[in-house]
Amino acid sequence: MTTVLWREGWLKPLSTESLPIDTCAICKKGFKNLDFITSCEFCLVGLSHQSCCNDHITKDHTEQLNNKINKHKEKRLHSYQ
Numbered sequence: 001m002t003t004v005l006w007r008e009g010w011l012k013p014l015s016t017e018s019l020p021i022d023t024c025a026i027c028k029k030g031f032k033n034l035d036f037i038t039s040c041e042f043c044l045v046g047l048s049h050q051s052c053c054n055d056h057i058t059k060d061h062t063e064q065l066n067n068k069i070n071k072h073k074e075k076r077l078h079s080y081q
């Protein structure tokens with residue numbers, strides 16, 4: 001079975017001046033124009049690039065992720081979502 005991870009699709013533009021930090025908490029590189037950023041839902045690591053956060057979650061939160069996957073197993077995502 002292949003499990004994919006759905007993220008809400010809306011984008012919220014923010015200026016880096018309004019952020020508490022302007023560097024990624026995971027790779028420590030500065031945010032560039034139009035970088036996708038997010039925060040980890042499992043810990044308080046801070047703001048990071050979306051791709052950094054994805055790697056962080058699959059590496060550092062394997063257990064929480066598996067729990068979540070098991071919890072949602074019965075629910076099917078409809079193709080219109």
Ligand SMILES: [Zn+2]
Pocket residue numbers: 024025026027028029048049052
């Ligand atoms: Zn990063």
Ligand SMILES: [Zn+2]
Pocket residue numbers: 040041042043044045056057060061
């Ligand atoms: Zn985390």
